[in-house]
Amino acid sequence: MKRRSIATEADASQLEEAVVRSAAKALAKLADLHSASDVLHTLWSMKFKPVGFDPLDSESPLNIIEQLNQTFTYIASARALRILIRLHPEFAPFALNLGTAGGTDIESTHGDGVACEVFAAVNTSNNQKLRNDLLKVSTTHAAHKYVFFMCPGFDEGRQRHLERLPGVQVWSVGGAV
Template identity: 35%
Template sequence: MIVRNQSDIEQHLATIEASTRRAIEALGSLARPADALRQMKFGTIGRHPIEDRALNLVEQINQTFSYLVALNAAKWLLETHLDTGGLSLAPGAHASQRLDIMSLQPNLVGAEVFAATSPSSNRKLDKDLKRLARDSSQHRYAFFYSPGYAPGRHSKLEKVTGVQVHCIDI
């Protein structure tokens, strides 16, 4: 996904909102609680947050929050680095690009993103910092969302020289 400006980001956020609404409506149409849980775990009652296709609801939840962090991080990055040429976002899909967010201007900006109950959950932040330590981007960031963490830079979490860590408000 390419975003070049705030309007692109707002369009993607609206798509996520619509996908979420469709999943909630489908869930609400189930009569029995056991059917609802079964569909959440095993069915395709969910929707992909960006693409128009069915998805497991648990996977929708995980992907939705990854996209929300990525898009909100992209807002900040486009405001902070005016010379990116735009950003390519592929949260969690490292087969298509080396980091979750990369500037279209080669090797200018690179970032990893995630949402978790805590930045230390499953050592996610440590893993992202390790990946960013090996990256050649001039400006490197780890963006996360975790309840209980204030939005903004968290320098106490910065364990790799040259990589900033920011909590994103979603």
């Protein structure tokens, strides 16, 4: 698991900039790897070989499928943090829990101020992600509970029509990069 402390919007921007650096490096490597005469080899390499990079460490190889999955979750998290810092500066710094771990994806580091889940998906019903994240964050003792998501077709902002549990706000961080 990767745990980061994010206190300012600049910290959140640095997180996103690291993700962009790794994305650029992976795309350059894919351009070198790709052969029009053997497209299946290119796709095989993308899935099974470390032709991508850890989104937060452009020196650490990773398969491109994992990089894709992590990239947009990390960008959604950085954007969620910017929103949280504007809404609740009194709870900064926030702990950002990336990867698989207990607890919530973003939480206040002191007290039970804020708890958030974050996801990026093609739509909000994929794998019942929104439903599951709403349930997870609703069980916390935080005073302010959120689910943030990145999906195509949603502008940044609160999505009241998706709020299904009392006390849990649902926000889109925007649907495009």
